[in-house]
Amino acid sequence: MICNREKTEWVNYMWHNANDDSAKRILLIGDSITNGIYxxxxxxxxxxxxxxxxxxxxVVTDPVFDTDLEAALVxxxxxxxxxxxxxxxxxxxxNLFEEAFFDKVELLMKYxxxxVLATCTPITEKNKPQILSPKNDVVLKRNEVIRKAADKFSLSLNDWYDFILSCPFYRANDGYHYTEEGKRVQAKLVCNILTKLI
Known part of the structure; x- marks a missing residue:
């Protein structure tokens, strides 16, 4: 698979109440957006x-992501x-993203x-939160893959793209991330879905 690694790669694990083997648990897997709402x-x-x-x-095509997943799931x-x-x-x-994404979803279903699958949030121009970046075309294509996976495997979907797109006032100026208030709103959206499944 293709890595397409960035200049700096990072990973963050967290196990809440790790000493409590009897606790019911959920696992959030994601990027800095998920990290921000954790x-x-x-x-x-x-x-x-x-x-x-x-x-x-x-990215899901990076072989090291498999190692990360194993550590989180085991x-x-x-x-x-x-x-x-x-x-x-x-x-x-x-096409490579789709193949790898479907593989990861099937793996998670074994555990x-x-x-729950989540569509990606919009990418906007730096310092112009109302204007979509050309890179957002990739987001749209990947979101179609994510929706396709949710349909194929009959999984719950947090399809929050349109809602978040309509709220540029929650966006940080870097084109990717969100204000503290925006993170709280996103967290509530996620919890509304998760609490129905617990």
Whole structure:
């Protein structure tokens, strides 16, 4: 598979209440968008489940992403796995992205009976949150892949692209990320879906 690695690659793991083997658990897998909402999601769901995290810059075609997944999945059983991947490795051809994405979804389904897929958030021009970047064309193509996977495997889908696109006031100026208020709104959207499945 193609790596298309960036200058700096990163990974962040978190296991909440890791010393409690009896806790019901969910796992969030994603990039910096998922990383940004993790604390709010964990706080909102703390009375229901322990929330774990794998956030990284790895695109699904990177072989090292398989290693990251294994580390996140091996120690605990997760009631729900929430999966968001698509803003990195922007130059990976869509056919290779689709093949790898479907493979990862099938893997996650072996570890949890409930898998939720999430479409990617928009990419906008730097300092112009109302204007889409040319790179957003890749987001649109990848979101079609994600919707296709949700349909094929009959999985829940957080198709938040249009809603987030309509809220440029929640966007940070870098074209990718969100304000603290924007992160809280996104966390609530995710929790509305997850609480129905717990």
């Amino acid at each position: 604390n709010d999601v964990s706080d909102l769901l703390q009375n229901y489940v322990a929330t774990d995290l794998l956030a990284s810059s790895r 120690d605990y059983t997760h009631e729900i796995i929430y999966f968001n991947n698509g803003l990195h490795g922007i130059d990976v051809p869509i 949890s009976k409930k898998v």
